[in-house]
Amino acid sequence: MSRPIAHTASVTTGLGLMILAMLVAPLIDVFSKLATTSASPTMITAARFVFQGLCMLPFVLWAGSWRSFSWRMSFYHAIRAGVITISMVCFVATLAVMPVADAIAIFFVEPIILTILSSIFLKETVGWRRYTACAVGFIGAMIVIRPSFQEIGYVALLPVVTAFCVAIFAMMTRALAHREEPFAMQFQMALWGIPICAVLLFVGDAAEVGFLAPSLPDITTFMWMAGVGVFAALSGLLSVYAYRAAPASVLAPIQYFEIVSATLFGWLVFGDFPDPIKWLGISIIISSGLYIIWRERRVASIKPVTSSETTSVAP
Numbered sequence: 001m002s003r004p005i006a007h008t009a010s011v012t013t014g015l016g017l018m019i020l021a022m023l024v025a026p027l028i029d030v031f032s033k034l035a036t037t038s039a040s041p042t043m044i045t046a047a048r049f050v051f052q053g054l055c056m057l058p059f060v061l062w063a064g065s066w067r068s069f070s071w072r073m074s075f076y077h078a079i080r081a082g083v084i085t086i087s088m089v090c091f092v093a094t095l096a097v098m099p100v101a102d103a104i105a106i107f108f109v110e111p112i113i114l115t116i117l118s119s120i121f122l123k124e125t126v127g128w129r130r131y132t133a134c135a136v137g138f139i140g141a142m143i144v145i146r147p148s149f150q151e152i153g154y155v156a157l158l159p160v161v162t163a164f165c166v167a168i169f170a171m172m173t174r175a176l177a178h179r180e181e182p183f184a185m186q187f188q189m190a191l192w193g194i195p196i197c198a199v200l201l202f203v204g205d206a207a208e209v210g211f212l213a214p215s216l217p218d219i220t221t222f223m224w225m226a227g228v229g230v231f232a233a234l235s236g237l238l239s240v241y242a243y244r245a246a247p248a249s250v251l252a253p254i255q256y257f258e259i260v261s262a263t264l265f266g267w268l269v270f271g272d273f274p275d276p277i278k279w280l281g282i283s284i285i286i287s288s289g290l291y292i293i294w295r296e297r298r299v300a301s302i303k304p305v306t307s308s309e310t311t312s313v314a315p
Contacts, residue, residue, distance in 0.1 A: 014246025018254045021238035026100060026262035027231040030269050033095040035217070035224035041092035042204060042212045044225055045085060046197035051229020052236070053190030059183040066184070073180065074188065080172050081192035087165035089200070090158040093211045099272045101263040103159055105281075108141040108256060110163035110170075117171050118247070130253070133288045137256040140284030143277060174243045182240035186233060256285040 028048075035044050060066050094103045176185060204212025217225065242251055260282055266272040274282065 011246045011250065014242045014244070014251060015254060017238050017242035017245065018251045019257055021235045021242060022255055022258040023261045024231060024238065025235040025258050026104065026265045028228055028235065029091070029095055029100045029104065029262065030265050031224045031227035031231065032092045033100055033270070035221050035228065036092065036096040038221045039215050039217045039225065040204070040211050040213050041089045041096070042197055042200045043215050043217070044092050044228060045088040046194065046201065047217075047222075047225035048088065048228045048232050049081075049085075049190040049193035049197060051226050052233045053187055053194065053229075055230055055233035056183055056187035056190060060187045063181060063183055069184070069188070073176075074192070076172060076176060077185070077188040078192045080169055080176075081189050081196055083165040083172075084169045084189065085193050085196045085200070087162040087169065089211070090165075091162040094155055094158045094162075097155055099270065100266040101259060101272060101274070101278075104259050104262045105141045106156060106159035107163050107166075108138065108259060109160060110166050110255065113164055113167040114170050117167055118174070121171060130250075133253050133291050137253055137285050137288035140281045140288060141256065141259060143281030143284065170239075170243070173240060174247070178244060182237050182244070185240055186236045189236075253288060256288060259285060 032044050032048075035047075039047075091103065091107065094106075173185070200212050201214045203209070205214055263272075263274050263278065263282060267274065
């Protein structure tokens with residue numbers, strides 16, 4: 001028996017949606033970096049949740065997704081909001097002192113972490129070819145960043161914290177994506193993220209911790225923070241739909257494409273033009289992602305299916 005066409009088409013759709021999400025996602029970081037001139041990372045993160053929730057609210061009401069809200073599922077959404085809040089505060093703090101592309105390059109240990117967590121907890125089949133592609137993409141990311149810990153210091157560790165939190169977030173998204181509507185998932189994440197950020201802002205103000213402290217933004221900074229929320233909502237929806245269509249272990253390497261668009265936006269907005277070594281790293285990243293797409297489509301079209309394979313993909 002051949003693999004159902006619908007399954008192959010679904011995986012291809014998921015890959016396409018993830019690529020689109022990775023092209024849009026760096027705009028979140030660009031607007032965040034612009035806002036760091038007069039707003040703390042926690043303030044920017046809180047604004048992201050507010051505007052993201054406002055973007056999602058009309059869709060939640062229109063689709064009637066609010067009817068499916070439950071306290072049991074809200075517990076998991078609260079955990080998702082907690083880990084993504086930590087990740088965003090750490091990453092925005094990094095953007096304040098590092099180029100966008102460099103910060104994202106360090107962050108790209110995340111797909112490797114996600115692939116390992118998915119194989120352990122979600123029981124997704126991951127073969128040696130996909131592990132190899134992840135490793136090659138990781139090497140490409142490191143070529144792009146060429147980190148110097150003498151210059152960056154402890155800040156270089158913050159994207160690693162972000163990567164681990166996002167891997168947990170992505171794994172939970174994958175587990176919940178087949179149970180709830182994407183609009184509802186994004187809205188509940190924002191709904192829980194706002195009070196979490198409020199607590200952090202209160203602590204930051206009381207303890208006089210700069211990156212946690214609240215601030216009153218000017219109109220320009222307010223617009224930057226609004227942009228963070230809008231593009232976060234868009235990229236989040238694309239990612240959720242991608243996870244509904246394809247396994248997380250397949251989508252993880254595709255996230256390397258984010259560094260390509262991040263490099264482009266970093267050049268256009270901040271003048272950080274990549275040197276030849278960075279272009280080499282970008283080429284390796286692109287080649288790794290394209291190989292994953294080619295390998296998945298080829299194996300999906302020829303591998304027989306058994307009843308136990310209907311929810312998994314070939315390595």
